[in-house]
């Protein structure tokens with residue numbers, strides 16, 4: 001059978017399976033595998049077991065739970081969720097082997113954050129053809145897409161044209177703690193990664209809502225927690241307002257000196273680390289199929305800082321950013337409590353681009369925050385904690401892995417995909433690319449307006465089903481590619 005006929009046959013089985021594939025995603029969404037909170041750790045482990053069971057059901061072998069030890073979280077000592085390794089051995093000599101990475105953990109979600117539906121229940125909106133639920137697009141839909149496509153091959157009696165090695169982690173949304181070390185150790189002492197020819201991750205999004213893309217870069221991330229404490233307990237502002245240095249006023253001072261409302265990072269030395277823009281790179285932004293409206297649709301507003309396409313694209317893909325995320329310990333409920341919080345923790349992060357490194361960023365931020373703190377002259381105590389960082393990643397797209405993904409996209413969607421860089425971060429990407437020394441590609445399923453990390457996260461059924469077909473088509477195009 002020709003590659004095109006095989007892809008058609010697999011695609012028609014995926015279409016027939018549609019309801020079952022939605023039910024599979026629903027099962028996964030119902031497990032609240034939130035990695036960032038100690039309270040949900042048992043559910044993250046439950047999700048690892050669910051993954052292992054699903055991988056076994058489609059014929060994977062050598063399924064292993066790689067334990068990573070413990071971590072301190074929310075003041076407790078909790079076990080890290082395991083990394084799930086599995087092999088899909090297709091048999092037959094001379095087949096390529098692909099490493100597939102994904103994550104089974106999710107960001108936190110509460111209905112009270114502003115969700116229209118229960119976040120850990122997959123809700124099918126028949127009118128729009130959308131599936132709402134935490135993890136639907138980030139990253140449960142995509143990782144289940146791999147399972148779906150293998151299942152369709154087995155049902156069609158078509159051998160997979162490549163061997164697969166799966167690496168699914170449960171800590172991606174919380175800094176991928178322990179994963180780099182595990183991979184390094186496995187390469188030194190184990191054999192799981194032997195024979196890998198290239199790698200693919202499906203864990204990002206199209207640039208807009210209509211046109212697929214493939215992605216050759218990610219920003220890195222460095223997250224900070226800035227604690228300011230002073231009074232021995234929360235105080236009455238009538239009795240102590242104007243009398244003591246207030247932790248919250250100090251924190252606002254420091255936080256407001258990190259970034260301007262126009263997004264300019266105020267920390268000296270950061271912009272010097274950014275790789276200069278070349279004409280060739282600028283040309284890539286000019287030809288990307290993207291409008292300001294696409295960004296407005298994705299944000300549900302007209303609030304872009306820049307008004308032209310190239311500046312918006314570069315702000316997301318090639319420049320660093322600094323975002324303020326929240327304040328722990330501050331009064332945040334409805335009503336008018338007149339309290340002076342005794343301790344507040346400001347949360348902020350920087351997205352990193354080539355040639356920034358987490359270590360260098362931590363050094364610059366620490367130096368700046370300490371110097372600003374001295375200027376404030378408060379008697380309170382400041383402590384800055386840096387979370388584990390993730391480096392940026394940029395790949396050369398002139399590789400058979402990318403050519404295969406382009407052809408697969410053309411077959412499924414009938415268009416040549418945009419070649420993009422992603423603004424988000426996948427800390428392990430650089431490890432896979434550098435330590436394994438193999439080409440890595442990002443092949444997204446979801447759209448820009450999916451609301452990953454946000455309220456009402458969704459994946460369109462079209463993206464989930466066509467995306468499942470795309471992953472299958474990609475495997476066939478990889479097999480057909482001349483390396």
Ligand SMILES: C[C@H](N)C(=O)N[C@@H](Cc1c[nH]cn1)C(=O)O
Pocket residue numbers: 138139172173174175203204221390423424425426427452
């Ligand atoms: C791009 C990927 N789907 C994702 O959302 N990654 C997270 C990773 C993260 C979260 N905290 C630390 N790293 C992201 O980019 O925020």
Ligand SMILES: [Zn+2]
Pocket residue numbers: 103138139172203
């Ligand atoms: Zn993700």
Ligand SMILES: [Zn+2]
Pocket residue numbers: 107138173452453
């Ligand atoms: Zn995410």
